[in-house]
Amino acid sequence: MGEYKVKSVGILGAGVMGTGVAQKMAQCHYDVVLVDISNEILQKSLLTIKKNLMLNNMMKLSKFNVEETINKILLTTDCEELRDVDVVIENIPEKVDVKLNLYEKVSKICKQECIFMVNTSCIPISRIANALSFSDKVIGVHFLNPVPAQKISEVIKGNSTSEDTVVLTQEFLKSIDIESTVINDSPGFVTNRLSHLFMNEAANLVMEGIAEPEQIDLIFTKGFHHEMGPLHTADLIGIDTVVDSIDILYSYYHDSRYVCSPCLRKMVEKGELGIKSGKGFFIY
Amino acid sequence: MQIKEKVREFLSRFLRNYNVADDENLFDNKLVNSLFAMQLIVFIEREFEIALTNDDFQLENFQTINSIATLIELKKGSVLGEINNGGQ
Numbered sequence: 001m002g003e004y005k006v007k008s009v010g011i012l013g014a015g016v017m018g019t020g021v022a023q024k025m026a027q028c029h030y031d032v033v034l035v036d037i038s039n040e041i042l043q044k045s046l047l048t049i050k051k052n053l054m055l056n057n058m059m060k061l062s063k064f065n066v067e068e069t070i071n072k073i074l075l076t077t078d079c080e081e082l083r084d085v086d087v088v089i090e091n092i093p094e095k096v097d098v099k100l101n102l103y104e105k106v107s108k109i110c111k112q113e114c115i116f117m118v119n120t121s122c123i124p125i126s127r128i129a130n131a132l133s134f135s136d137k138v139i140g141v142h143f144l145n146p147v148p149a150q151k152i153s154e155v156i157k158g159n160s161t162s163e164d165t166v167v168l169t170q171e172f173l174k175s176i177d178i179e180s181t182v183i184n185d186s187p188g189f190v191t192n193r194l195s196h197l198f199m200n201e202a203a204n205l206v207m208e209g210i211a212e213p214e215q216i217d218l219i220f221t222k223g224f225h226h227e228m229g230p231l232h233t234a235d236l237i238g239i240d241t242v243v244d245s246i247d248i249l250y251s252y253y254h255d256s257r258y259v260c261s262p263c264l265r266k267m268v269e270k271g272e273l274g275i276k277s278g279k280g281f282f283i284y
Numbered sequence: 285m286q287i288k289e290k291v292r293e294f295l296s297r298f299l300r301n302y303n304v305a306d307d308e309n310l311f312d313n314k315l316v317n318s319l320f321a322m323q324l325i326v327f328i329e330r331e332f333e334i335a336l337t338n339d340d341f342q343l344e345n346f347q348t349i350n351s352i353a354t355l356i357e358l359k360k361g362s363v364l365g366e367i368n369n370g371g372q
Contacts, residue, residue, distance in 0.1 A: 054341040055322055066338060228319075275323070278330065283297060284323055 010085035014045035018091035020147030023049040026072040028176040033074045033081050042075040089117045094244045117141040122188045122248040125158035136162040155180045187252035198230040207263035213281040231281040235274030239267045287353045306349045334359040
């Protein structure tokens with residue numbers, strides 16, 4: 001496995017996370033195959049990456065050749081394009097059945113050595129890996145949003161993930177300047193078991209009229225020195241995605257801590273999904 | 285509403301209880317960060333129905349309310365020019 005060199009990366013799903021992952025990989029000179037079921041979403045994703053790169057250059061956060069970086073990314077709706085990739089990073093919505101169907105389909109296309117990184121926010125890795133025949137090559141990598149700016153990811157070892165897969169994953173993450181820390185499998189892992197409690201309860205505080213969103217986030221940024229408050233974070237992730245994740249946490253733990261705030265559900269009904277829709281707890 | 289007023293209103297969401305002058309440098313004075321910059325770009329494109337290109341992504345175009353308004357006026361002018369040319 002030490003000889004296994006990653007040159008190309010297949011990315012499934014071109015939503016918020018998939019877009020960030022694709023940008024990060026292309027920035028780090030990997031060939032990227034970005035797959036989605038919608039051409040429109042793929043084009044939107046590419047435009048976002050382009051803007052992010054231009055913005056990075058403008059803010060002097062980094063210096064990228066925009067066209068060269070963009071050209072590293074192949075957009076496609078055809079999974080067959082994944083036949084030569086060394087690693088697959090999956091970022092599709094948090095629906096176990098949909099994920100499993102996709103893994104089964106893609107595994108028949110990808111080469112045998114391919115590693116499958118599940119970029120889920122809450123679903124236990126073993127829940128996915130155990131249903132597949134190549135479970136030793138399935139590992140959780142929880143990329144955090146916004147991916148291009150992050151320096152750490154939690155890596156989740158499923159109960160049948162091989163040590164080779166863990167080592168390769170950590171080496172791969174190091175190559176894209178992301179530190180990793182390996183934890184054991186659990187719904188929501190470390191990040192979301194904690195962060196979604198904050199977001200959910202912050203939404204309840206808004207609903208109960210205890211505080212305005214600005215006040216809640218101010219307390220977190222100025223008081224706890226978080227770079228971003230829980231409600232801005234929820235807007236960034238997408239309110240619909242936050243609701244899905246909280247529901248998944250509840251389905252595993254059956255604990256009232258994870259009962260989704262009605263405020264969040266109402267926002268989804270109204271189409272107030274955060275930054276991606278222009279309005280969430282804040283207006284964008 | 286005039287361009288500057290719209291930009292000022294947008295900025296007020298980030299700079300609560302702070303009146304930013306039209307020629308005040310937003311970035312030098314650490315009033316905003318890079319996350320804000322992305323939201324500013326999204327706002328400009330959506331609100332004024334223009335598409336910013338690589339050449340527009342120069343910090344001096346976004347440093348003050350004056351420079352943001354100038355950029356928007358220029359871009360809107362070029363959009364109108366394209367429409368007029370297309371119509372001939």
